[in-house]
Amino acid sequence: MSELIQIGGMNERPKPPRPEDLSLRFSDRAIRELEALETHYPERKACILPALWIAQREYGGYLSGEALAEVAFRLDRSYAEIEGVATFYSMYNTAHPVGRHMIEVCTCLTCQICGAYPIAEYLKEKLGVGFGETTSDGVFTLHEVECLDACDRAPLIQVGDEYYGPVDKAYLDNLLDRLRSEAASSVVKLADEIVQVHLRETERDR
Numbered sequence: 001m002s003e004l005i006q007i008g009g010m011n012e013r014p015k016p017p018r019p020e021d022l023s024l025r026f027s028d029r030a031i032r033e034l035e036a037l038e039t040h041y042p043e044r045k046a047c048i049l050p051a052l053w054i055a056q057r058e059y060g061g062y063l064s065g066e067a068l069a070e071v072a073f074r075l076d077r078s079y080a081e082i083e084g085v086a087t088f089y090s091m092y093n094t095a096h097p098v099g100r101h102m103i104e105v106c107t108c109l110t111c112q113i114c115g116a117y118p119i120a121e122y123l124k125e126k127l128g129v130g131f132g133e134t135t136s137d138g139v140f141t142l143h144e145v146e147c148l149d150a151c152d153r154a155p156l157i158q159v160g161d162e163y164y165g166p167v168d169k170a171y172l173d174n175l176l177d178r179l180r181s182e183a184a185s186s187v188v189k190l191a192d193e194i195v196q197v198h199l200r201e202t203e204r205d206r
């Protein structure tokens with residue numbers, strides 16, 4: 001069996017730090033962004049979603065208990081409320097730390113008909129991991145997702161902010177090689193791009 005980064009049970013939740021152990025990690029840039037976003041909404045509660053994207057970027061792609069606690073602290077909300085929101089949306093990575101690149105394989109109907117499961121099996125075999133797992137070198141996390149709304153490109157996968165499809169084995173071989181050579185995290189990049197979209201909306205509505 002392959003050696004994996006231990007992800008824990010899917011139902012295990014990260015533990016919130018005790019208040020006295022809370023160490024804040026938002027950069028100056030992140031704090032400025034959050035302050036700008038807060039001006040956009042009538043109350044801080046409405047800023048939870050973009051604040052979580054900032055946290056996902058600042059914490060390297062994973063919303064740990066510490067990350068959720070920092071969002072709760074900065075928005076003056078309860079930890080339970082922030083965790084409830086974060087775990088409701090699948091694009092927030094709350095279940096376990098993720099690799100530098102998250103490969104999301106659509107297995108919904110159109111992609112399934114066009115070969116999504118053989119593609120998924122190929123990726124599992126090549127990477128030595130199953131869905132919800134991360135390779136031992138920390139480069140790839142593999143996930144199964146519902147329709148990505150680009151069925152005309154089935155079978156489709158998403159990595160960061162890019163869609164790739166239709167994919168086949170040769171395509172995946174090239175893509176994995178390219179991604180492996182990229183030092184920057186596409187998970188963090190995606191989070192940052194979503195933060196920038198929120199900030200642009202804030203600017204536009206001024």
Ligand code: FES
Pocket residue numbers: 106107108109110111112146147148149150151152154156
């Ligand atoms: S079914 Fe895969 S993108 Fe729609």
